[in-house]
Amino acid sequence: MGWTQVSQRRWERPVNGIEGYFTVLRNMIAPLCGGREHFTLFAKVKVEIDVSDAEGALRHAWKQIRYEQPQIATVVEDMKKVYEVPDETGLEEWLRATFIVSSASDAEELYRRAEPVSRATLYYVPLSSEILVRIPHYTIDAIGMLLLLHSYFRALENPAKDVRFGDEYTRLAPAVEDTLGQPEEPTPEQLKEAIDTARQWTREMPGIGPVSKAGKAPSGQSQNLEEVYSKEMTQRIVERCKEKGVTVTSAVHGAYIWMLRKYADPTGNLSRYVTAASINLRPYLAEPYGSSQYAASVYYAIISWAFDMPETYWDGVRLLNEKYQTAIKGNPVALEKSSHFTRGLCEVVQTPEFLANAVARDALPSSLGIVEQYLQRTYGSNIAVQDFKLGVDIVQGMCLLCIYTFNDQLRLVYNFNEGFEGASDIRRYLDEMKEVLERELLG
Structure with a gap:
């Protein structure tokens, strides 16, 4: 390869x-x-x-x-x-x-x-x-x-x-795969297992999700809305998560799931949550591949998740926290299977069965953690990074919810397509997530 x-x-x-x-x-x-x-x-x-x-x-x-x-x-x-x-x-x-x-x-x-x-x-x-x-x-x-x-x-x-x-x-x-010392190609048995896993996961789609015209209307302009939390609220969220032994990512992702209960499309599957986690693989790579010298690369894993909707906000947070913590860390078998899974997913998304499925309506959460762990605020005496925002273009299919902190402020960027969802709806989702965090996490 x-x-x-x-x-x-x-x-x-x-x-x-x-x-x-x-x-x-x-x-x-x-x-x-x-x-x-x-x-x-x-x-x-x-x-x-x-x-x-x-x-x-x-x-x-x-x-x-x-x-x-x-x-x-x-x-x-x-x-x-x-x-x-x-x-x-x-x-x-x-x-x-x-x-x-x-x-x-x-x-x-x-x-x-x-x-x-x-x-x-x-x-x-x-x-x-x-x-x-x-x-x-x-x-x-x-x-x-x-x-x-x-x-x-x-x-x-x-x-x-x-x-x-x-x-x-x-x-x-x-x-x-080369940086991890894995074989260039999976065995036929490994590829079949990956295809079966990807097919089973995609058959669960769409799970619970908000009302969307995706798959029913022409694609419009890619858009995004940003929610920037105050430094005071961000600090309270971080401290509360430490007290509870969970990550901020798990708490925010849990708030997104809890928000879906209120704004879910009533015609969809209200009992199952289907998503994919993005796990950064750079900590597992030999140097220099995990460093900024090889920034222009795709060094992360997609982990498929599907589970019953939690009964309470904290049930969801604890489940997510466990899944995030154990998805790859200390699990070399899961690390190798993550590479196979994306190959299987490539095969599945091109099949008539997948293309005939309803389009997923929810947003994939993607956490960057603390931006300053990777991007400095100053470089020398003449370069100062004053503000930062990251997102993706949404053309078809799933939206994306970016989660990170910058300048000691929690920031959420909800990326969507205006042909499928309105900005006023996305704003309601972000507002509700903030209310969930205030009520369930900080209350």
Whole structure:
């Protein structure tokens, strides 16, 4: 599954299971939706840059990061990742296409009208001193986005005077299975088990979820709403979770499930909750693969969950806490099966049976933890990260609920599609989650 040189400048490797899953989604959805790709990641950063030529410095840092982490310049063709070592002309063409200076008033306006992307792209918005980075999910994951921003600001802080391309292919990110020392391909028996697991999980879909037009109406604009908790409430939530021996992620995820009881589609399955957990695998990788040197990679696991709706808020929180804590940690068998599962999922989502199923209505929770564990607030004396927001494009299917803290404030970003759900409904869900936390966790 390693990288192979196929011509003087071209390197290729097959996509692995999780990269393949997002590639399959792209191939199924993008042609029907004007090239828009489901789950394209975005990160918005408001940053103070005290340099004489901010645009030039940002552009040079983007070029430097391509040299340090060439994965950001890969594309996917069929089911292969492809990297081309650039000559001078090719490098300038790449910079023109992927480093864009926008005249928008701010990054929010830019995001609403940005064109689809099929490779990592950075936008600079001088009027608001913001950058917006958008990257397909088969190239990077959420923790990787944070680490990439960290590396980018490090490059901005310490610009290389002479960047000469030609040997950067040696730093192309391997597939996660290779970094874990797992076999490149599952055995036929392992693949059959993975397909059976994925098929059983998808047959449970959709579980309980809010009212949505997904699968019944045309896709609209990708949107998101953000809830930023006060520092005081965030501190109370953190302290209460420590007292109860649960994580903040479990408490917030539990509040989402409890909210669903109030706003569930009455025509759906009200007794079962069906979701997938995203587990960061970087702590399990040998260095340097778990570090920011290999930020532009997809190094996480999808773990399928389906269980009866809990009777109380705390029943749900404790169940989730146990599942999060034991999904991968200390379980090498589960770690290996997680790679097989995404291969099985690739097979299942292309079957007529899956395509005939009703679309899941709920949002997948995705927790980043504490952003500052990966992205610093300052870099040197002339770069200050003032605000941060991360989310994904929702084109078809499930929404995504991002959970993290930044600047000592709990933040929830509910990503949805306005063709399927209204902003006023999403706002009600976020408000209800906050009320649940106040009443059930802090009350």
